[in-house]
Amino acid sequence: MDAATALLPVHSPESTVQSDEGDETPSSIFHPPSSLKLAIVGRPNVGKSSIINALTQSDRVIVSPVPGTTRDAIDVPFEVETDGVRQPYVLIDTAGMRKAGGGRFD
Numbered sequence: 001m002d003a004a005t006a007l008l009p010v011h012s013p014e015s016t017v018q019s020d021e022g023d024e025t026p027s028s029i030f031h032p033p034s035s036l037k038l039a040i041v042g043r044p045n046v047g048k049s050s051i052i053n054a055l056t057q058s059d060r061v062i063v064s065p066v067p068g069t070t071r072d073a074i075d076v077p078f079e080v081e082t083d084g085v086r087q088p089y090v091l092i093d094t095a096g097m098r099k100a101g102g103g104r105f106d
Helices: 002-006 048-056
Strands: 016-018 024-026 036-040 074-082 085-093
Touching: 036 048, 048 074, 048 085
Parallel strands: 036 085
Antiparallel strands: 016 024, 074 085
């Protein structure tokens, strides 16, 4: 988990923007940090929901050995704290991808 979170971008609240009057103002006033959205995409029944539960250390999405359990995309918001800074992220659990026409991926 630490290796995965180390690769996520850092939104620094300490960065500043120079205003027209010459004052330095925190950039978050002008550009509020938005959540990074990361979609987990893959074949049906390969563990996409399981990895989201593992990354968020919760049971937010249903995990089942039955293919097709996830039918719609599910947004799972969570935060990561790095060096005292809380950063928002959204993981998106998706239904399994199939080839057009119902064929198999080879």
